[in-house]
Amino acid sequence: MSELKNDVFLRALMREPVPYTPLWLMRQAGRYLPEYRETRARAGSFLKLAQNPDYACEVTLQPLRRFDFDAAILFSDILTIPHAMGLGLDFITGEGPRFAHPLRTEDDVNKLQVPDMESLKYVFDAVSVIRRELDGKVPLIGFAGSPWTIGCYMVEGQGSADYRLIKSMMYSRPDLVHRILDINTRATTEYLNHQIDAGAQAVMIFDSWGGVLADNKFDDFSLQYTRRVIQGLKRENEGRTVPVIVFTKGGGQWLEKIALCGADAVGLDWTVNLAQARQRIGDRVALQGNLDPNVLFGGEAAVREQARSVIDDFGPVGKGGHVFNLGHGISQFTPPEAVEALVDEVHRYSRSKHA
Amino acid sequence: MSELKNDVFLRALMREPVPYTPLWLMRQAGRYLPEYRETRARAGSFLKLAQNPDYACEVTLQPLRRFDFDAAILFSDILTIPHAMGLGLDFITGEGPRFAHPLRTEDDVNKLQVPDMESLKYVFDAVSVIRRELDGKVPLIGFAGSPWTIGCYMVEGQGSADYRLIKSMMYSRPDLVHRILDINTRATTEYLNHQIDAGAQAVMIFDSWGGVLADNKFDDFSLQYTRRVIQGLKRENEGRTVPVIVFTKGGGQWLEKIALCGADAVGLDWTVNLAQARQRIGDRVALQGNLDPNVLFGGEAAVREQARSVIDDFGPVGKGGHVFNLGHGISQFTPPEAVEALVDEVHRYSRSKHA
Numbered sequence: 034m035s036e037l038k039n040d041v042f043l044r045a046l047m048r049e050p051v052p053y054t055p056l057w058l059m060r061q062a063g064r065y066l067p068e069y070r071e072t073r074a075r076a077g078s079f080l081k082l083a084q085n086p087d088y089a090c091e092v093t094l095q096p097l098r099r100f101d102f103d104a105a106i107l108f109s110d111i112l113t114i115p116h117a118m119g120l121g122l123d124f125i126t127g128e129g130p131r132f133a134h135p136l137r138t139e140d141d142v143n144k145l146q147v148p149d150m151e152s153l154k155y156v157f158d159a160v161s162v163i164r165r166e167l168d169g170k171v172p173l174i175g176f177a178g179s180p181w182t183i184g185c186y187m188v189e190g191q192g193s194a195d196y197r198l199i200k201s202m203m204y205s206r207p208d209l210v211h212r213i214l215d216i217n218t219r220a221t222t223e224y225l226n227h228q229i230d231a232g233a234q235a236v237m238i239f240d241s242w243g244g245v246l247a248d249n250k251f252d253d254f255s256l257q258y259t260r261r262v263i264q265g266l267k268r269e270n271e272g273r274t275v276p277v278i279v280f281t282k283g284g285g286q287w288l289e290k291i292a293l294c295g296a297d298a299v300g301l302d303w304t305v306n307l308a309q310a311r312q313r314i315g316d317r318v319a320l321q322g323n324l325d326p327n328v329l330f331g332g333e334a335a336v337r338e339q340a341r342s343v344i345d346d347f348g349p350v351g352k353g354g355h356v357f358n359l360g361h362g363i364s365q366f367t368p369p370e371a372v373e374a375l376v377d378e379v380h381r382y383s384r385s386k387h388a
Numbered sequence: 389m390s391e392l393k394n395d396v397f398l399r400a401l402m403r404e405p406v407p408y409t410p411l412w413l414m415r416q417a418g419r420y421l422p423e424y425r426e427t428r429a430r431a432g433s434f435l436k437l438a439q440n441p442d443y444a445c446e447v448t449l450q451p452l453r454r455f456d457f458d459a460a461i462l463f464s465d466i467l468t469i470p471h472a473m474g475l476g477l478d479f480i481t482g483e484g485p486r487f488a489h490p491l492r493t494e495d496d497v498n499k500l501q502v503p504d505m506e507s508l509k510y511v512f513d514a515v516s517v518i519r520r521e522l523d524g525k526v527p528l529i530g531f532a533g534s535p536w537t538i539g540c541y542m543v544e545g546q547g548s549a550d551y552r553l554i555k556s557m558m559y560s561r562p563d564l565v566h567r568i569l570d571i572n573t574r575a576t577t578e579y580l581n582h583q584i585d586a587g588a589q590a591v592m593i594f595d596s597w598g599g600v601l602a603d604n605k606f607d608d609f610s611l612q613y614t615r616r617v618i619q620g621l622k623r624e625n626e627g628r629t630v631p632v633i634v635f636t637k638g639g640g641q642w643l644e645k646i647a648l649c650g651a652d653a654v655g656l657d658w659t660v661n662l663a664q665a666r667q668r669i670g671d672r673v674a675l676q677g678n679l680d681p682n683v684l685f686g687g688e689a690a691v692r693e694q695a696r697s698v699i700d701d702f703g704p705v706g707k708g709g710h711v712f713n714l715g716h717g718i719s720q721f722t723p724p725e726a727v728e729a730l731v732d733e734v735h736r737y738s739r740s741k742h743a
Contacts, residue, residue, distance in 0.1 A: 197682055197719060204686025204694070247658040247680040247715075249697060286640045286659060303602040304641060325602040327552055331559025339559070342604060360602075364552060 035169035037234075042103040043172050046235060046276035046298045046319050048354035054344060054383035055103030056376060057174070060362030061096040062108045065369060068095050079124040083109050089159035090166050097170065099369065100376050103356075104171050104235070107163060107228070109156055111178030111239055114220050115187045117148035128191070135190030137198070142209045147220045150227050157231040164232035175233025177225050179240035179281075180217035180258035187213060196245050203254060210254065218258045222265035229267050229275050237278040237300070238262060244283020251287055256294055263295035278321055282361060285310075292318050303360035307346035311353060319354030320347065326359045329371040336371050337378040344383050357383070390524035392589075397458040398527050401590060401631035401653045401674050403709035409699060409738035410458030411731060412529070415717030416451040417463045420724060423450050434479040438464050444514035445521050452525065454724065455731050458711075459526050459590070462518065462583070464511055466533030466594055469575050470542045472503035483546070490545030492553070497564045502575045505582050512586040519587035530588025532580050534595035534636075535572035535613035542568060551600050558609060565609065573613045577620035584622050584630050592633040592655070593617060599638020606642055611649055618650035633676055637716060640665075647673050658715035662701035666708060674709030675702065681714045684726040691726050695733040705741050712738070 037043075042055040063069055069092050076082040083089055093108040112130050116122035121133030136142050150157075163173055177183075186192070188199035188210075203210045225236050243255040263277055280300025284291055291299055292314040301310060301322035310320060328339040340357075347355045357379045363372070392398075397410040418424055424447050431437040438444055448463040467485050471477035476488030491497055505512075518528055532538075541547070543554035543565075558565045580591050598610040618632055635655025639646055646654055647669040656665060656677035665675060683694040695712075702710045712734045718727070 195682065195719060197685065197721065200680065200682035201685035204683050204690040244659065247683075248661040249701075250680075251659075283638070283659070286661075304599065304606075304638070306603040306641075325555065325605075327550065327555035328559050328602075330552065330556035335559040346604075364550060366552065 037169050037172060039103060039171045042356060043235060043273070043276060045354045045356050046278065047274060048316060048319050048352060050387070051350075052384065052387055053380050054347075054350075054355050054357045054386065056357035056379045057102045057104040057106065058096075058359050058363050058372070059106075061100075061102060061106065062092045063363060064365035065363055065367040065372075066095055066099070079110075080122065083113070084155045086155060086159040086162045089155075090162040093159075093163050093173075094166060097167075100372055101380065102171065102376065104174050105163065105167055106174040106237075107156070107160055107176060107233065109159065109176070111176070111183055111241070112186055113153055113156055114148065114177065114217070114224055115183055117152040118145060118187075118220070119148075120187060130186065130191060132186065132190045135198075136188050136213060139206070139209060142212055145213060145216050147216055147223065150223055153224060153227070156224075157227045160228050160231035160233055172234035173232060174235045174237055174278075175225060175228030175231075176237040176239060177221045177228075177262075179238050179243060179255060179279075180214045180221055180262065181246070181255035182240050182242045183217055183221075184210065184213045185242045185245075187217075196242065203250065214254065214258045218261050222262050225262065226265070226267050229270050232270075233275070234270070234273070235276045235278065236266065237280065238296075240279060240281040240284065243281035248286070251284075252290065255281070256287070256290060260294045276319075278356075280321070288313055298354065298356065300358065301360065305360075307343065307355075308348055311348070316351070316353040319356060321356040321358050323358070323360040324375075326361050326364050326367070329363070329367045329375065333371070333374045336374045337382075340375055340378040341382050344379065344386060348386070349388075350386050392524045392527060394458060394526045397711060398590060398628070398631060400709045400711050401633065402629060403671060403674050403707060405742070406705075407739065407742055408735050409702075409705075409710050409712045409741065411712035411734045412457045412459040412461065413451075413714050413718050413727070414461075416455075416457060416461065417447045418718060419720035420718055420722040420727075421450055421454070434465075435477065438468070438514075439510045441510060441514040441517045444510075445517040448514075448518050448528075449521060452522075455727055456735065457526065457731065459529050460518065460522055461529040461592075462511070462515055462531060462588065464514065464531070466531070466538055466596070467541055468508055468511055469503065469532065469572070469579055470538055472507040473500060473542075473575070474503075475542060485541065485546060487541065487545045490553075491543050491568060494561070494564060497567055500568060500571050502571055502578065505578055508579060508582070511579075512582045515583050515586035515588055527589035528587060529590045529592055529633075530580060530583030530586075531592040531594060532576045532583075532617075534593050534598060534610060534634075535569045535576055535617065536601070536610035537595050537597045538572055538576075539565065539568045540597045540600075542572075551597065558605065569609065569613045573616050576617050580617065581620070581622050584625050587625075588630070589625070589628070590631045590633065591621065592635065593651075595634060595636040595639065598636035603641070606639075607645065610636070611642070611645060615649045633711075635676070643668055653709065653711065655713065656715065660715075662698065662710075663703055666703070671706070671708040674711060676711040676713050678713070678715040679730075681716055681719050681722070684718070684722045684730065688726070688729045691729045692733040692737075695730055696737050699734065699738050699741060703741070704743075
């Protein structure tokens with residue numbers, strides 16, 4: 034493997050000194066880029082794009098040709114695992130992911146198994162190809178959904194406004210949901226370890242739907258499984274720590290316990306104040322976030338001002354670690370020039386905080 | 389007006405001693421009741437149901453015939469005000485509210501005016517009719533959306549997953565959004581005062597979308613306007629205080645400041661722990677909430693257990709006040725017998741906490 038030329042992202046995750054605040058954006062390889070839309074059209078569908086390592090590599094690298102991001106993230110989807118379990122994933126244009134065979138009955142749940150990782154080889158191949166093509170420019174992030182979050186899709190069959198189906202199961206048959214989550218946990222641990230073996234230099238767990246749980250259910254149905262995944266991960270590769278980032282959207286109220294789950298860094302959405310987050314948890318973990326993605330529609334002056342506001346909220350870095358990001362994936366409608374301004378402002382303005 | 393026979397709800401909101409924890413449910417007059425669906429079919433549409441005081445009265449009273457709720461809430465919608473402003477409200481089956489003329493340009497915003505309350509007379513008439521028909525059985529709650537929340541619909545034209553349009557305007561032309569919110573504030577204050585004059589015995593402000601704001605925008609774009617509405621309200625009627633409840637869905641992280649906005653009670657969604665909420669804000673305000681509406685799909689044992697859990701979280705009532713509710717509106721798919729069990733459990737189990 035080529036030597037890593039820019040390790041600012043990895044060092045910030047480990048709360049080591051860095052000259053500026055590194056940044057990357059969730060969904061940075063995506064529809065807001067015309068070259069992505071072109072490649073996707075060529076591939077024919079989202080799934081074909083994700084399942085072909087060369088296409089996946091191509092779209093992973095596209096944003097890095099335009100913007101001075103400090104990390105690349107594997108182009109893939111959190112639903113590859115349930116797809117490999119036989120749930121039949123499809124992406125309906127304009128409606129998002131949909132499973133042909135959601136888990137609705139005890140029988141459905143009893144048939145569920147940890148998939149053979151061979152069926153996910155296209156993901157690990159993509160990691161290898163991307164690492165080779167990145168040639169050490171920036172680190173590559175691998176990722177997976179949290180056991181709870183993929184479980185939501187597996188039971189609902191698609192996104193949901195209220196998560197009624199999985200919550201109905203959770204309140205009436207918690208044993209079935211725990212069985213799903215246990216299987217998801219084992220699958221996710223293996224899956225991320227295979228990504229690490231293939232060359233992922235950091236991994237992120239997206240608990241996108243942890244925040245829909247009631248306060249008295251979050252630990253039992255989301256956090257404990259995320260913790261188990263992290264406990265099972267290889268934390269070193271190529272002689273270097275592989276940092277783990279956990280992001281529970283809507284989890285700001287549970288920050289204290291999320292910070293104890295074993296992750297090196299915690300992602301935050303834009304409803305959390307970074308200064309208060311540091312007051313609450315100290316510098317036990319690095320923080321990643323947390324600009325409202327809609328700021329990117331406000332014009333250059335607003336982008337720069339709000340970027341500075343996030344950096345100011347984090348404050349002098351000291352023994353902490355901050356990775357700049359949005360508080361959620363970038364919108365497909367984002368003008369690319371707003372991203373240009375954001376990268377410039379974050380890199381420039383943050384230097385004073387790293388004195 | 390007939391004498392109020394059950395004032396437990398009003399007393400709990402004012403943190404006065406009560407024998408048990410009162411409860412009502414957001415959207416208690418709604419689609420989960422077959423008699424509601426029958427009346428709605430007769431009316432022809434949601435709007436016709438809401439705009440006819442006799443129909444509105446009928447559906448308001450329906451849940452009280454089945455369940456021993458401690459309050460009635462006016463059957464209406466938070467979007468009556470923008471409809472009266474000329475935005476052209478319609479309810480598309482299965483898709484929710486939609487405005488024919490959303491606010492998209494500076495010109496749209498400049499034309500916006502506080503509507504003549506005469507155009508909302510059907511709401512105040514409904515309040516009068518309901519009060520007469522309630523005959524003092526339980527108090528009647530009036531309500532409105534928060535200026536920010538109705539502003540979201542006015543700019544987006546409908547519900548939204550990301551509130552991109554209003555946030556684009558907020559970040560690029562905050563002056564336009566403030567103008568909308570100022571007009572909404574004046575309209576909402578007048579609107580609630582007319583409801584109080586017509587007989588509403590408590591009022592609730594639904595800040596359903598306050599929680600989508602970034603931490604550094606919530607005060608400026610939501611809370612300050614809610615505070616202004618409350619400052620303008622008549623707080624006494626028929627020789628009794630008219631308590632005000634504010635509910636910011638997803639606002640748990642901002643509880644300290646929401647508790648200072650002038651409301652007597654703060655509604656909480658299910659992500660907030662009631663014990664921690666009391667630790668954070670003391671008994672400065674009463675709390676309303678906060679069962680996950682999906683518990684009602686878990687079967688009777690789960691309903692009773694989770695209801696007790698909410699009551700236990702609140703703890704001994706002491707100088708506090710607790711009104712039991714869901715953390716969001718009841719789902720249209722809810723089996724009515726689950727509500728029966730909930731009401732029974734809350735009334736029965738809570739007596740020990742009021743010793």
